[in-house]
Amino acid sequence: GAAVSHHPGMVHPDGGFRFAWDMIGITAIVYQSFVVPLQLSFGIEVTFVLLEAISVLFDSYFLVDILVSFRSGYLNKGVLVMDPSTVALHYIRSWLLVDCVASVPWDWISVSPDLKAFAMVRLFRLARLLRLARLKAMMAKVEDRVDSEAVVLGLALCKLFVVLLMTAHWVACVWWAIGHFAQAHGDDSWIEAEGVLAAPLNTRYMAAMFYAISIFATMYGDIGATN
Template sequence: MVRRMPIKPLVLPAITDADDVATNLEAGVDEAELDSMAPAQLEPGGTTPSNVKFLNRSSRNDSNKRGTQTTPGHPKMLRRTNTWARSTGSLLRMASGNPTINVLRMSLFELHDRMSYRWVLHPQSPFKAFWDLLSAVIVVYYSWIIPFMLCFDWYEPSSTTKTFMKVLDVWGVVDIALRFRTGYIEYGTVVMNPRKIRQAYIRSVWFPIDLASSIPFEYIIKDTTASVSTRKTIKMIKYIKLPRLLRLGRFVKYLKRYKRYSSLTISLNAMIFSAHVAGCIWVAILKPCADAIEATRSHCQDGGEMDVYWVAFHHGIVSLLGVSATHVEASDRFLSGGYSHIASDDLNSAIYLWSSAVSVYGAILTAILFGTIIGLVQSWNRAENAFRKKMDHVTHEMDALSLPKPLRARVTAYYDYLWLNNRALSEQLSLLHDPGMSLTLRRQIAIYLFKDNLQKIPFFQLATDAVLGMICMQLHQSKFEETKGAG
């Protein structure tokens, strides 16, 4: 007679029976095997373990000493169960010890990856989102300070600004190191393998950009007062930080999630940044503080750079919008094209070239901005506009068919009811019949809409979500009107 020895099940503390079943099903164990794996009563002489563990090794060792045998129907049940338990025991211990891990929502393979690549940052983690936001703010600061420092030759940064710039250089190095330990999403799959992350980042276009913009060349090349060319070289070397502005593309990806406002935000930022760059180039062309007399004025002293900047920024905005051209040839206003010139023919040709280029670029940018605003305004009432077009089409058909007024009133009331209550143009929900959406997602939507009403029927109260999903997919909303004379 073959006696079946007790097999200790895996136990998860503070997890319900439903969680145990879900965990075993994820591991590939059938429900029939779960029933066969139920713990049997201990023999009278058996000892009860003091602590409940994921795998009762003492019981397994005792069973081996007594020569454990298996039933003919399950010749390898015990070996397979113990092997699976040994391979997943550490994962389940981690899941029970970490409340942020939900075994019902995370497969054992994901738990294994999370344990193996513990020091790899998830691309959708809150810290990654915060770091990207911080990086975007730093890039915005770079986009302002770099053109300003390049075009305002007499500007000398303060000690606080220099210290802050050094901190930003350190941030650039830390950001590169963090990119090597941050997972990425490829074809809908999160890649957390450090080796694949390194290969993908090195082969991407961002690595040379980040590396070139993070090297502090201004500290490598020393500035000597006797060498004017060296100081100009240092000014030119600052241009190498301009590629860092391309990293705004990462922030644009997050803005595009809000499709309604991302285009307007990008267009406004492009307008402001273009005016900033145009104003800085205007200062670089005119060089208002290069003259010995002008250098003694207050706007050319330390702390007066911002007064010059706001005038230049205004000229940039005016040139982009094409409002006026008086600032190009005027001679009685500071920072105008004809300032300190006697005749207009003495003006530098670069002034006219700058004005023409900025005007053309501003016309294109303004058209994009206005088009974005018009599209945004139309999107606010897009559904209402579609409803109005639908009603115009219905009214035209009723006129063509010469329907009587009472019937027309009922048809109009029907569509008004659909619009006021469901914001829809028909009884059929478009999301549930969208061929481009996966069947699983459509079933989840149907369960959310109809599950509460369906479970009011006693027959469906114990039905699983899979069964409810198939039934809910066959349901649809219907509107019933009261008929005159109905009792």
């Protein structure tokens, strides 16, 4: 069973609050892993009120998460550590730097017209993807709390689907960025060949996604032919 903490204000790593908090974090990381590459490669900004509110909410979550992490106990070789000083030092030595860099709310900063003119502000958003390094550990903690084999299998299938979808999404975003860069510098570009430069976002995205899917299909075909 879970040990009782004698330190007020400390968060038990296996407690209900930590579980719920991590679930929100997993959702936020996956969300930003899709949105950030889309914003950077296609040069779009979040204009829908709902999506903008979600982005602000998640940015706020990650800022608060730094404080929560300073007060969250951990297991060291099966031994529960809840001493505030030890926990804080452990966090400082492990994830604090990554969390601080990844939690800078660049969307809030780029509200300024002067700063928004700099493309570097957009590129700094890539720092949010550093949180992907924590995603595996967070998912493992969630799976450890599940007793049902059916649920564990379902989670594994969901992870596989998300990884495949995210990989295809990133390839599509990179492919569009490469084409757009070539177009901007007067070189031949697949975007020009396909005539989708001025097309709506969904058309541009699907054109890039088609390329990403074709890569996976080619890889699968090569593997099948080899076997």
